Amino acid sequence: MRNRIAHIYDDAQSWRTDGERQSLDTRPKMRLLGLFAAMLLPFLAITGRLAYLQVVLGEQYIAQGEYLAKTVEPIPSRDGRILTSDGRVLAYDVQQFSVYVHYRWLEEPPNGRWLRSQAFSRLSRRERRDKEKLESAKQQVLADRETMWSRLATITKSDSAELSRRRSQIQKRVERIAESVERRRQAQRTSIEEIDATESLADIKHRSWSQRVWAMVVETLTTPPERGNADPIIVKEELDDHEIISGVTLDVAGDIESHSERYPGVRIEVSTRRAYPEGGMAAHVVGSRLNVHAEDIAHRQKQFPEGDPLDYREGDRIGKTGVERTYDTVIRGVRGRRQVFRNRQGEIIRTEDLRQPRVGDDIVLTLDYGLQRHTEELLDRAIRERWELTNVQLTSFASEEAGKQAGGCIVAMDVRTGAILAAASAPRFDLESIINPNPETWAQLMNDPRRPFFPRPAHMTLPPGSVFKALTAIALLESGAVEPRQPFFCRGYLDNPDGHRCFIFRHHGVGHQNVTLKDALSRSCNVYFFDAARRLGPEPILTWAKRFGFGGPSGVDLPGEKAGHLPVPHDDWEKLFRKNNSRRLQRWYPGDTLGLAIGQTRLTVTPIQVARMMAAIANDGQLVTPHVVRDIGTARFGDSDIDNRSRAQTAFPIPGLSRGTLKVIREGLEQVVAHPRGTGHRTVRLKNIAIAGKTGTAEVGSAKGDHAWFAGYVPADKPRVAFCVVLEHAGSGGKFAGPVARELVRGMIERGIVEPDR
Numbered sequence: 097m098r099n100r101i102a103h104i105y106d107d108a109q110s111w112r113t114d115g116e117r118q119s120l121d122t123r124p125k126m127r128l129l130g131l132f133a134a135m136l137l138p139f140l141a142i143t144g145r146l147a148y149l150q151v152v153l154g155e156q157y158i159a160q161g162e163y164l165a166k167t168v169e170p171i172p173s174r175d176g177r178i179l180t181s182d183g184r185v186l187a188y189d190v191q192q193f194s195v196y197v198h199y200r201w202l203e204e205p206p207n208g209r210w211l212r213s214q215a216f217s218r219l220s221r222r223e224r225r226d227k228e229k230l231e232s233a234k235q236q237v238l239a240d241r242e243t244m245w246s247r248l249a250t251i252t253k254s255d256s257a258e259l260s261r262r263r264s265q266i267q268k269r270v271e272r273i274a275e276s277v278e279r280r281r282q283a284q285r286t287s288i289e290e291i292d293a294t295e296s297l298a299d300i301k302h303r304s305w306s307q308r309v310w311a312m313v314v315e316t317l318t319t320p321p322e323r324g325n326a327d328p329i330i331v332k333e334e335l336d337d338h339e340i341i342s343g344v345t346l347d348v349a350g351d352i353e354s355h356s357e358r359y360p361g362v363r364i365e366v367s368t369r370r371a372y373p374e375g376g377m378a379a380h381v382v383g384s385r386l387n388v389h390a391e392d393i394a395h396r397q398k399q400f401p402e403g404d405p406l407d408y409r410e411g412d413r414i415g416k417t418g419v420e421r422t423y424d425t426v427i428r429g430v431r432g433r434r435q436v437f438r439n440r441q442g443e444i445i446r447t448e449d450l451r452q453p454r455v456g457d458d459i460v461l462t463l464d465y466g467l468q469r470h471t472e473e474l475l476d477r478a479i480r481e482r483w484e485l486t487n488v489q490l491t492s493f494a495s496e497e498a499g500k501q502a503g504g505c506i507v508a509m510d511v512r513t514g515a516i517l518a519a520a521s522a523p524r525f526d527l528e529s530i531i532n533p534n535p536e537t538w539a540q541l542m543n544d545p546r547r548p549f550f551p552r553p554a555h556m557t558l559p560p561g562s563v564f565k566a567l568t569a570i571a572l573l574e575s576g577a578v579e580p581r582q583p584f585f586c587r588g589y590l591d592n593p594d595g596h597r598c599f600i601f602r603h604h605g606v607g608h609q610n611v612t613l614k615d616a617l618s619r620s621c622n623v624y625f626f627d628a629a630r631r632l633g634p635e636p637i638l639t640w641a642k643r644f645g646f647g648g649p650s651g652v653d654l655p656g657e658k659a660g661h662l663p664v665p666h667d668d669w670e671k672l673f674r675k676n677n678s679r680r681l682q683r684w685y686p687g688d689t690l691g692l693a694i695g696q697t698r699l700t701v702t703p704i705q706v707a708r709m710m711a712a713i714a715n716d717g718q719l720v721t722p723h724v725v726r727d728i729g730t731a732r733f734g735d736s737d738i739d740n741r742s743r744a745q746t747a748f749p750i751p752g753l754s755r756g757t758l759k760v761i762r763e764g765l766e767q768v769v770a771h772p773r774g775t776g777h778r779t780v781r782l783k784n785i786a787i788a789g790k791t792g793t794a795e796v797g798s799a800k801g802d803h804a805w806f807a808g809y810v811p812a813d814k815p816r817v818a819f820c821v822v823l824e825h826a827g828s829g830g831k832f833a834g835p836v837a838r839e840l841v842r843g844m845i846e847r848g849i850v851e852p853d854r
Contacts, residue, residue: 167436168450170409172367173429176456178382178419180465181726186382187420187527189368189429193349195252196337199270201241201361202263211237244359251348252341262340270333278329335438337363363444370413372527378468379524380551381461381516381654381724383418385427386531417551419459419724421655426728429456460727462515470843471506471520478836479504479522482826504823505552505703506840511711511815514720514747516652516704517849521552554650554657557700558822561794561829562620562775563805564695566761567709568629569613571640573757577632580760583610586623590630596690598622599793617764618774620791622694629693630686634665637692641699643750644709645719651746652704652722660705663688663698696795706807707820710789713761714815717753721746765790766812776806779834784852786812787841791829801825806833810841816850 178187200210215233216224223229249256349364356362370385388408396408408414412431415424432453437445479502508518525548529537541548550556572578586608588601598621601607608621616624629637641647647662665684682698691697704722712719765788768774769781775791789808796802804826809818819840826832844850 165438167438169434169436171432171434171449171451171453173431173453174368174455175370175385175413175429176427176458178427178459178461180461180463180468182465184374184465186374186378186461187370187372187385190371191346192342192367192369193344193346194339194365194367195248195341195344195348195352196363196365197340198337198361199266199334201244202338202340203267204263206238206241240360244362247358248341248362251351252344254341259340266338266340270331273333274329274331277331281329337365339365370531375528376524376526377472378461378463378519379418379527380521380553381418381463381519382527383420383422383655384416384527384530385413385420386416388412388414418654419461422653423459423725423728427456427459430454457728459725460729461724462510462517462726463519463724464517464847464849466847467508467518467843467849468520470847471508471518471840472522472524474836474839474843475504475506475520475522478823478826478832482823482832502824502826503546503550503552504821504826505556506819506821506836507553507703507707508817508819508840508844509704509707509711509720509722511714511809511818512718512720512747514708514711514722515726516722516724517817519553519724521550523548525549551654551656552822553703554652554654555702556822556824557658557660557702558803558824559697559699559794559796560695560701560706561792561803561805562622562694563706563790563792563807563829564699564701565617565620565625565693566713566765566790567640567644567646568625568637568693568695569617569761569764570753570757571637572613572625572628572632573760574640574752574754575632575636577636578613578628580613583612584616584624584627585610586621588623590623590626590690596622596626596687613760614764614767617761617790618767618771620768620775625693626690629689634663634684634689634692637689638662638665643719643752644712646699646701646705646709650702650704650708650722653725657704658702660702661698661700663692665689695792703820703822706805706822707818710807710809710820711815711818712750713758713765714788714809714818716755717750717758718747719750762788762812765808769808770812775830776834776837779830780806780808780838782838782841785810785841785845785850786853787837788812788815789837791834793827793829796825802827804829804831804833806830806837808837810844810850811853813853817844 174189174191177185177189179185200207203210211234212230214237215230218233218236219229245259246256248254249259344364349366352359352362353364372382392414393408413428415421415427420427430453433450435448435450437447439445482502504522506518506520507516509516523544523546525541530541533541573580586598588598588605588607590596593601598607600619607623608615608619611619611621611624613624615621641662646660648659649657651657663682663684665688688697692699708720708722766786768790769776769787771777776787776789780787780789787808787810789806792803792805792807794803794805802825804823805821806829807818807820809815819837821833821837821840823833823836841850845852
């Protein structure tokens with residue numbers, strides 16, 4: 097056997113079959129294919145994902161990338177109306193439409209980035225690479241802007257030059273803001289650089305040469321390159337809309353909103369303002385509604401620590417006085433909420449309503465429109481005639497200076513329910529004038545010595561004078577101190593001619609002679625009540641005064657009602673003073689009891705309290721709660737029902753008051769007007785209706801003059817309305833307040849509120 101040289105592979109594969117040798121030949125190829133597939137599959141996955149993001153989700157991400165911010169803005173609501181009982185509107189919200197334009201659409205010359213962005217939005221991706229098409233799109237944006245301003249001037253009937261002036265003013269203001277921000281940024285940057293340089297020098301001095309080299313290397317490798325120019329300042333005002341025209345009509349607002357493509361960058365802002373169509377009518381009852389301030393919000397936060405349900409914000413309106421304040425939470429509408437999506441240029445992309453606004457409830461007052469107007473005219477005329485008399489007539493009762501400071505009040509009330517049919521106060525103010533008052537008007541109102549803002553029906557506290565004798569008479573009868581038919585001889589004074597006298601003795605030197613209780617009421621005999629009160633003492637009078645509601649608030653639904661003042665007599669005055677440690681307590685003298693009996697001394701009452709007393713005498717002793725609001729809700733007048741929530745009326749019997757006592761008092765009050773010797777016969781009496789009441793002349797004890805009162809009810813036999821008339825510093829109640837009361841009753845008859853009985 098001969099040896100031969102053979103290749104190793106030949107020897108290795110000589111024993112393999114043909115199939116095995118073919119399989120071995122394909123292994124390298126399979127490995128290459130596997131490696132290629134392993135590299136290709138991830139590449140295909142990445143390519144597919146990129147295509148999916150670009151084609152399928154591209155538009156979505158592009159749209160989302162446009163959003164700069166989501167903000168929540170309020171949707172204005174409307175506050176409820178205030179109406180009289182016969183449907184006349186005294187207060188309501190007027191919608192106002194203002195035109196707002198985005199800053200970039202009014203800026204001149206236009207911002208380059210904004211203009212490029214607007215042009216891009218009109219081109220496809222491929223077209224954006226074409227410089228000619230991009231420039232053409234920019235010119236089209238500028239042309240559309242000029243067309244928009246031309247249309248805006250035409251539809252709003254505005255002068256183009258005036259619009260240009262407003263645009264320039266807005267732009268100058270925004271540029272000043274941007275310049276101010278830039279100056280502050282530059283100052284801050286300079287300060288930081290100086291501090292860094294100082295710290296670096298101080299630090300380098302304490303380093304070795306190796307530490308310095310290492311610090312230089314670290315700084316070189318880690319510090320990014322400085323930009324040549326800082327990013328431009330863009331202030332919020334450059335991304336906002338700005339008011340360009342206010343008070344446009346509903347038609348204009350509708351056209352702009354419905355054709356947004358014609359008015360790019362323009363939107364309508366809807367707001368409301370409070371309107372008082374009757375001006376100053378019932379101004380102190382209706383009240384005012386003004387803008388919320390920081391102190392109002394702080395007060396609400398204390399009142400609702402867990403969250404204000406009405407969500408007051410600065411700039412909202414809140415009731416400040418009158419019904420507007422008492423029923424603020426009812427009248428006030430709750431604003432809605434809207435989410436606004438804006439792009440990087442601050443332009444609104446879309447909006448979503450989160451909460452719809454809720455309109456406030458209407459308030460229907462108890463006031464009768466015609467009677468309220470009539471009472472105000474009566475009051476104004478009475479004050480004008482009284483204080484525009486000759487100097488001779490003025491000096492007979494008061495000084496001319498006092499006349500300039502005088503006012504008056506009339507209150508008319510339903511004797512059964514306490515509903516106030518009229519509440520006039522003079523002088524008044526125009527509610528429209530204080531919504532946005534100019535400084536001159538505001539200063540004039542604030543400095544007026546007659547106090548036009550003073551709500552006299554519930555805030556004016558004066559001594560009632562002889563009007564209070566009706567209550568003193570009740571105390572005398574219920575305590576048994578007098579017998580109603582027993583005569584008393586009045587000589588004109590109590591003990592001596594120089595003090596505690598009757599009005600008739602001071603002016604004519606005679607007394608009333610023999611008088612009973614009814615005579616003492618009708619003729620206003622002071623001496624009769626002096627004598628009886630001295631025997632009775634002050635406590636029974638004050639007890640009955642409290643039962644009739646004097647010395648405390650009546651509960652009328654007007655803010656800040658005053659309680660008046662009931663004096664506090666006490667036998668051991670010094671002990672009481674030490675116990676209470678109060679400077680307001682004053683010693684009680686015997687003369688104070690006499691003054692209390694005729695409505696003087698330290699006693700003060702409000703006109704509403706006096707009208708309430710007369711209502712209780714007229715309605716068989718029911719003490720009613722005065723109120724000026726009849727219904728709460730959406731009022732519908734005429735044949736339709738009223739969808740409302742009626743205010744609950746409260747009245748309760750006065751404890752211990754007998755019908756016999758009321759009968760005597762009513763007879764005496766009727767004689768005040770009906771009897772020829774009654775103090776109201778000449779000035780109050782009407783032939784076709786019986787009027788009951790009491791005159792009062794409250795002494796002030798100064799040169800300002802006495803307060804004139806007349807309070808009563810009508811008709812005398814079937815009482816329907818109680819009323820009170822008071823004129824400050826006018827003089828005699830019978831002479832000056834009486835004629836006003838007579839014309840008041842005449843107005844009630846003309847308007848069908850009361851019916852004549854003769």
